[in-house]
Amino acid sequence: MKFNTDEIASVLREEIDRYQSGIDVREVGQVLEVGDGIARVWGLSGVMAGEMVEFPGGVTGLAFNLEENSVGVIILGDYLKVNEGDEVRSTGKLLSVPVGDAVIGRVLDPLGNPLDGKGPIATDLERPVETLAPGVADRQPVREPLQTGIKAIDAMTPIGRGQRELIIGDRKTGKTAIGIDAIINQKHSGVKCFYVAVGQKDSSVAVAIDVLRKHGAMDYTTVIVAGASVAAPLQYIAPYSGTAMAEHFMYNGEHALIVYDDLSKQATAYRQLSLLMRRPPGREAYPGDVFYAHSRLLERSAKLSDEHGGGSLTSLPIIETLEGEVSAYIPTNVISITDGQIYLQPDLFFAGQRPAMNVGISVSRVGGAAQTKAMKKVSGGLRLDLASFRELEAFAQLGTDLDAATQSRLDRGYCMVELLKQGQYQPLDIVDQVLSIYAGTRGHLDDVKRDEVAAWEAGFLTFVRDQTPEVRSRLEETKALDDETERLIEAAIAEYKRQIQGSKKPEPTLAGTT
C-alpha cells in the first residue's frame, strides 16, 4: 500500500495538533549482571511477577524472580545488547502477542514478530501470553470429534475437540508426522491450526512448513518457531504464546488445534532458566514447578460451554522419550495431565507399521464420546482385538501347531495391522476410514493376501467413490451405520470383489498405496 505525501503530512499535522506533552512516568531499575539470557536487576521495586520490562534498544524481558533486593529478569531477545548498568523500565503490562486472523498463515517468533518476511502483523488485537484456563463452569464435556485423518487414531484413540492427547515416543518414530497429518486433515473442517516448534532444528521446521504449504494447510495454520538456536526464555514461552493465539479463536466460538512440538524441549529450556535463576533443582534437576508449567499450559485447552460460544481448543503435545523410558519425570507428568496418549514405538516403526502406534498402551480417556456413530460401531472392540492378536502372535512365534480358529484370528489380526498402515501426509476422510475398517473387521479381507491389503483398500475406496456414490453420501449424511447402510456397504464390497476377480489384477488406484 502506498501513501501519498499529502496524506503523511496530514497525519503528521493532526498528530502535532493533538500533541500534548505528557509526563512519562515509569518505574526503573538498573542491570546488575547479565548473561545466558537472564539479567539481575536492582530497583524495579513495584514490578509484578510476569510483568514485561524494557531494556534500552527495545529488548523486552519478563520479571521472573522477585527477590528481596533484586529482580530476576528473563530476556526475550538478544541479551548481548543488554549491558551492566543499563536502565530497565517496567511497562505495567503483561507479555502479550498479536492474535486474530492476521496471524493465520504466518510464521512467527514467540513474541509475535514475523519470521517469514511477509511484512508486519497488521492487527491491534492482543492477548496476554499467560492467562488463566477456563473454569469448570465455563466448560462442557468433549463430544465433537476432531478427525486426524489417521485410521489407527480415529478408530482406536479418538480425539475430541477440546481434548489434550499426548503423542509420545522415541526420536524418529513419527511423532511430528502425526501432528502435521492432523493439521493437514483440518483443511475443510474450519479448525484453525497452530504448530509450535520448540527447540527444534530450523531445518526440520522449514521442512514442516514446506509440507504444510504444499498441502495447502498454511491457509489456516500459524507456525510459532523457537528453534534450537534461540535463547531459552523464548523456547520457554513459545507454547504459551501459541496457546494465546489459539485461545482467541476458542473464545470467539471457533475451533482451534495446537500441536506443541515438543514439550520436553520446553521443559529443558525452563530447567535452564530456573537453574540460572538459582531456583532449587528437584528431580532430574527440573525445578519444582515444572509440573505446573505444563499443567497450566494444557489446562487452557478446553471445550467451552454454549453460553461462552461453544468454541474449543484441542492440543496435541509431543514428548520425546529416551529409549522408551516413559517413567522419566517429564513424560509421567504430561501423561498424567493429558486425556490420553498415543504411544509410538521404534520397533513397530522399523517393522514397517506406520504410524508406529502401540495399540495396547495408547488410550484416549474421552473415548467413544468423540467418535461418529458409524466409526464407533465399526471400530468397537478393534483395540482389544488387536491387543489380543499381539499376544497370540507372540505365542505363535513359538512354532506350535495352531487350531483353525486361532489361525483365523491371527490372520484377521495380520490383516487389520496391514489395514491400519497409512502413508505420511495422506489423511483419509472419515467416511473412507469407516468403509476400510468395516471391510476389515467384518472379515471381507480375510481372503486377501497380506501384501495386497493396501492395494485392495485403495481400489475399494476408489470403487465406492466412482461406482456406488450413494454409500458415501448416505454415510456422510447420517454419520451412522444403520441396517440399510450396512446392506449397501455389503453390496458394494461384493460387487467390488466380483469385479477384481474378473480382472487379473486390481484396478489402477487413485489413493495412496504405500
Add this chain to the structure above:
Amino acid sequence: MTTEDPKRSSSLDAPRDIGAARLAKVYAQAIVDAADRHQCQAEVLEEFTQIVEDVLPRVDNIASVFESPRISTSDKSALVRDTFSEKVLPITLNALLVLADHGRLGLLPELVVALRRELDRQAGKREAVLTTAHPITPDEQTAILKSVEGSLGESLTAHFSVNPDLLGGLVVRIEDTVYDHSVSTSLVSLADRLKQRSINEIQHRRDRLGST
C-alpha cells in the same frame, strides 16, 4: 538540598554488592534506633560519614585490614578502640565495636549509604535525582526543586545531574520511579504513535477492502 558531589554517590545507584547492601541495611536500622534513644541520630550519621569519607581513605590498606581473616576480631576491636575512643560519640564507638566483633568493618561504605537512607526514610524525605540537558544555576535548582516538591507534596533530598542526550526538559527520579518530561522521550513516543497510526490505517484499509 545537595548539589552534585562527585565523592558522594547517590543511593539511587545500584550497590556494588547486593548482599552487602542488605546487611548494611540491617545494621543501619539498629544503629539509627540506638542513636534515637540518645537523640543523636544526625551526629552519628555525620561521624560515620567523616570516618568513611575523610579518615579511611587516608589509611593505606585499611580495607584489607578490615577484611583479612588473619587479623583476629579482638585485634580489630583493639584497633578501633585505640583509634576512635574519646574522639567519637559512645554510640558510634559501640557501633564500630559491634561491627568489628561481627567481622563486618568492611561494610562501612555501604553502612553510610544505608544510614542516610534510613534517616531520610524516618524523616519522610525521599531521595531524588533531577536531570537536565544543560547545567542550571543554584537559583534555578531551588526553584525547580520547590516546584517538584509542591506538585508531589513531599520533601526531597535532591541531587542534580546533567545529561545532554535529553535535548531539553527535566527528568526527575525518585527512588525507582522516573517522571520523564524530556524532549527526547517525547520524540520517541511521538514516533511510536505515528507508527501505530500507520498500522491502524493499513489495517483499516485492508478490512475495508476485504469487506467489499
